[in-house]
Amino acid sequence: MLNEVVPSAFDFGSLALALFAGAIRIGTPFLFVSLGECLTEKAGRVNLGLEGILVCGAMTGYAVSLQTGSPWIGVLGAGISGLVLGAFHGLVCSLRGVNDIAFGIALMVFGTGLAFYLGTPYIQPQAPTLPAFALGDWSTNSQLRNALEINVLFLVGVVLAGLLHWGMASTRWGLVLRLVGDHAETARALGYRLIPVRVTATAAGGFLAAVGGAYLSLYYPGSWNEGLSSGQGLMAVALVIFARWRPWRCLFAALLFGAAGALGPALQSLGITSGYYLFNAAPYVLTLVIMVITCRPDRTISGAPGELSLTR
Amino acid sequence: MSNFNRRKFLITTGAIALTSTLSFELAHAAGKKLIVGFLYVGPRDDFGYNQAHAHAASIIKKMPGIKMFDEEKVPETVAVQKSMEAMIRQDGASLIFPTSFGYFSPHVIKVAKKYPKVRFAHCGGLWTKGKHPMNVGSFFGYIEECQYLNGVVAGYMSKSKKLGFVAAKAIPQVLLNINAFTLGAQSVDPSITTRLIFTGDWSMPVKEAEAANSLIDQGVDVLTCHVDGPKVVVETAEKRGVMTCGYHVSQAKLAPKGYLTGAEWNWVTPYTTIVKAAQEGKPMINFLRGGLKDGFVKMSPYGASVSANAKAKADEIKNKMLAGKYPIFKGPLKDNKGKVIIPAGVIQEQTDIKLESMNYLVAGVMGQV
Numbered sequence: 001m002l003n004e005v006v007p008s009a010f011d012f013g014s015l016a017l018a019l020f021a022g023a024i025r026i027g028t029p030f031l032f033v034s035l036g037e038c039l040t041e042k043a044g045r046v047n048l049g050l051e052g053i054l055v056c057g058a059m060t061g062y063a064v065s066l067q068t069g070s071p072w073i074g075v076l077g078a079g080i081s082g083l084v085l086g087a088f089h090g091l092v093c094s095l096r097g098v099n100d101i102a103f104g105i106a107l108m109v110f111g112t113g114l115a116f117y118l119g120t121p122y123i124q125p126q127a128p129t130l131p132a133f134a135l136g137d138w139s140t141n142s143q144l145r146n147a148l149e150i151n152v153l154f155l156v157g158v159v160l161a162g163l164l165h166w167g168m169a170s171t172r173w174g175l176v177l178r179l180v181g182d183h184a185e186t187a188r189a190l191g192y193r194l195i196p197v198r199v200t201a202t203a204a205g206g207f208l209a210a211v212g213g214a215y216l217s218l219y220y221p222g223s224w225n226e227g228l229s230s231g232q233g234l235m236a237v238a239l240v241i242f243a244r245w246r247p248w249r250c251l252f253a254a255l256l257f258g259a260a261g262a263l264g265p266a267l268q269s270l271g272i273t274s275g276y277y278l279f280n281a282a283p284y285v286l287t288l289v290i291m292v293i294t295c296r297p298d299r300t301i302s303g304a305p306g307e308l309s310l311t312r
Numbered sequence: 313m314s315n316f317n318r319r320k321f322l323i324t325t326g327a328i329a330l331t332s333t334l335s336f337e338l339a340h341a342a343g344k345k346l347i348v349g350f351l352y353v354g355p356r357d358d359f360g361y362n363q364a365h366a367h368a369a370s371i372i373k374k375m376p377g378i379k380m381f382d383e384e385k386v387p388e389t390v391a392v393q394k395s396m397e398a399m400i401r402q403d404g405a406s407l408i409f410p411t412s413f414g415y416f417s418p419h420v421i422k423v424a425k426k427y428p429k430v431r432f433a434h435c436g437g438l439w440t441k442g443k444h445p446m447n448v449g450s451f452f453g454y455i456e457e458c459q460y461l462n463g464v465v466a467g468y469m470s471k472s473k474k475l476g477f478v479a480a481k482a483i484p485q486v487l488l489n490i491n492a493f494t495l496g497a498q499s500v501d502p503s504i505t506t507r508l509i510f511t512g513d514w515s516m517p518v519k520e521a522e523a524a525n526s527l528i529d530q531g532v533d534v535l536t537c538h539v540d541g542p543k544v545v546v547e548t549a550e551k552r553g554v555m556t557c558g559y560h561v562s563q564a565k566l567a568p569k570g571y572l573t574g575a576e577w578n579w580v581t582p583y584t585t586i587v588k589a590a591q592e593g594k595p596m597i598n599f600l601r602g603g604l605k606d607g608f609v610k611m612s613p614y615g616a617s618v619s620a621n622a623k624a625k626a627d628e629i630k631n632k633m634l635a636g637k638y639p640i641f642k643g644p645l646k647d648n649k650g651k652v653i654i655p656a657g658v659i660q661e662q663t664d665i666k667l668e669s670m671n672y673l674v675a676g677v678m679g680q681v
Contacts, residue, residue, distance in 0.1 A: 018526055025525075026518060116385070124357045126547075126566065143529040146552065220521060221544045222551075226355065226385070227515030262522055268509040269476075269526035273680035280512045280519070 021147035022262020031254035032212030033236035036205035043201035044181035044307030048104030051233025052111020057210025059119035062217040062224035066127035078214035086206015090199035164247035181305035244303035349399035350382035353412035360541035368579035388414030454603030456492035458575030462557035463496020466534040468622030476527030478537035508679030524548040574612035647672040
């Protein structure tokens with residue numbers, strides 16, 4: 001028969017390009033959330049609520065962009081919503097006897113619920129979305145052109161990762177942050193106040209996570225609906241462990257997770273159709289593998305902040 | 313102190329007894345009105361499956377003698393049982409429309425056995441005599457007719473002869489749509505192939521966008537989908553300058569350049585039939601199906617870019633379907649592994665119930681169940 005499909009020789013170049021494009025497209029929200037979580041954890045707190053903050057940021061960003069007509073004001077609005085929720089986490093966890101992980105879970109449910117409740121009127125309309133740099137205009141290959149359409153937020157994220165890396169290693173506030181997260185007693189003895197540092201770090205972390213959410217609703221896939229997050233906020237926590245609390249490594253970890261997310265669709269479009277369940281689950285499998293390899297009860301993870309409730 | 317407690321107890325029980333009789337009387341007073349409840353799995357305005365239902369429900373609401381309640385975002389878990397029971401006990405609903413596929417078994421069946429006087433009209437399930445209670449019914453539309461017409465238009469408009477299909481899960485209704493779409497396109501040009509990507513769930517926006525992009529990267533120039541909300545797929549295709557066929561409701565607004573046509577539900581027709589049967593006290597309609605000619609499904613108006621001969625051919629086939637003379641699945645038909653599904657000369661009628669347990673992909677689909 002004419003229409004019998006014969007799979008041609010496997011196109012590795014196409015797969016590599018799809019994974020490259022996916023790494024950046026899908027990886028950008030991972031980058032922002034993991035940088036935010038990295039900042040928070042460096043100060044000695046874990047914020048599992050970033051998942052809720054991400055969803056809330058996605059909704060706020062879309063709504064603000066729709067109302068004002070400017071996607072950048074949308075990103076800012078999302079960031080502020082994340083800042084508020086992050087500060088909320090930071091303040092509540094500063095109360096005596098509040099467990100940061102338990103409150104993080106509560107915040108995750110709260111943020112998601114709030115976004116769903118307030119976001120209903122924004123499912124249908126189309127908001128202005130963020131621009132991208134078309135770096136591939138020289139090419140005639142449409143796949144390459146599309147893969148090289150790099151969004152502005154990704155570039156901001158790369159610069160931010162570098163800045164945070166440098167800031168944590170070589171500046172005074174970086175030293176204070178690490179000291180508070182690593183050894184609270186010493187920080188206190190040196191006269192630093194723990195709570196303001198931790199609240200600031202958590203609030204800033206919330207800001208970044210919400211910007212990651214705004215990327216989802218304002219660039220890729222570029223619309224607000226309730227299934228938008230598929231656990232990016234939670235996976236970012238595993239990602240930070242994988243990156244050993246180094247911002248620069250967060251970038252590579254985010255790209256790896258992005259590529260894993262692109263694997264399922266890319267393979268299917270190239271004709272590898274068996275086992276798509278497994279390939280579609282690649283990011284989650286990756287999370288599990290990382291947790292199994294890095295989190296053993298018999299040893300502490302190198303690079304982990306000493307005050308973290310995960311390691312204490 | 314114990315005296316006080318006893319008095320309090322009496323007051324409370326008295327109040328409960330009073331309210332229960334009152335609500336009973338209220339329900340009685342509203343007896344002339346039929347109270348109907350609708351449940352959707354997602355938000356009412358998702359540009360997709362739930363919007364199609366909610367839109368039809370809003371028309372039912374305006375019918376005389378009807379009081380309508382609806383609830384959105386009810387997950388396919390025990391939550392739907394609670395929502396249905398609340399509609400029955402608090403709102404006094406006597407006809408319930410649980411509209412999502414996954415509600416049917418075990419949730420609807422379980423609640424229906426508990427409330428034998430309430431009617432349950434489920435969308436998409438396969439009601440079987442003897443196996444399921446008599447107060448339950450299922451209705452569905454032969455939307456594959458519209459998908460076939462989508463395919464015909466796509467077949468005319470595609471230059472690369474590669475079509476793309478983003479699907480959620482490999483269930484019979486989805487496979488029916490993929491196959492009908494492909495067969496429609498192949499009726500125009502037998503060399504046309506459909507590339508298929510399963511995302512794994514009904515609403516996975518990031519995966520849907522990634523799937524659409526990968527398909528376009530592989531040279532696909534007409535995309536369609538079977539997910540709850542086609543918004544992401546249609547928007548991604550429009551952004552990248554390829555054409556789309558819609559699903560569930562019209563997405564023409566989202567893609568003014570690339571929207572060709574679309575397969576839409578027209579749930580008002582089955583809803584009205586079932587509501588009228590309940591109002592007139594006729595027995596529950598247990599099994600209700602219909603296609604284009606019954607007004608259960610309809611096509612979106614053609615987009616501006618659709619060529620005249622594509623329109624002419626699609627309209628010609630549509631007229632045959634309206635006359636009930638165009639079965640889609642007929643021999644010779646092979647699946648994409650080369651196995652003969654329908655031998656030459658055999659016709660599988662639209663109403664054949666076996667079509668609702670489809671488990672193969674026709675030749676020309678690049679994908680696997």
